[in-house]
Amino acid sequence: QVQLAESGGALVQAGGSLRLSCAVSGRTFSSIAMGWFRQAPGKEREFVSNIRWIGGSTYYAVSVKGRFTISRDNAKNTLYLQMNNLKPEDTAIYYCAHSVGHYVNYTRAYEYDYWGQGTQVTVSS
Numbered sequence: 001q002v003q004l005a006e007s008g009g010a011l012v013q014a015g016g017s018l019r020l021s022c023a024v025s026g027r028t029f030s031s032i033a034m035g036w037f038r039q040a041p042g043k044e045r046e047f048v049s050n051i052r053w054i055g056g057s058t059y060y061a062v063s064v065k066g067r068f069t070i071s072r073d074n075a076k077n078t079l080y081l082q083m084n085n086l087k088p089e090d091t092a093i094y095y096c097a098h099s100v101g102h103y104v105n106y107t108r109a110y111e112y113d114y115w116g117q118g119t120q121v122t123v124s125s
Helices: none
Strands: 002-007 011-013 018-026 033-039 046-052 058-060 068-073 078-083 092-099 119-124
Touching: 002 092, 018 033, 018 092, 018 119, 033 078, 046 068, 046 078, 058 068, 078 092
Parallel strands: 011 119
Antiparallel strands: 002 018, 018 078, 033 046, 033 092, 046 058, 068 078, 092 119
């Protein structure tokens, strides 16, 4: 089992920045990849970014590329999402997710086995 706990969500003005954290506990040695997803009211959960636990390669959704940065601290078992130049359309609940499976892209929700409870990010215009 893996437990995930997000933090760092807040209300911020457009153009501002936030850093989300996701503390990982449990069977972390089984990690293959971790990702961030978000879900806005009335919309489906969408992929934001992922990172391979070994090697650290990253991938971003087009909508956030150049503004968001995913990183991880293996020693602290923590995943981060640095979000800069936030826009009102970034408003959503942000979830971190953990995968122990072997996939190609890790951009689909079904490719992840464990999820956090989410943290609310609200960007005002």
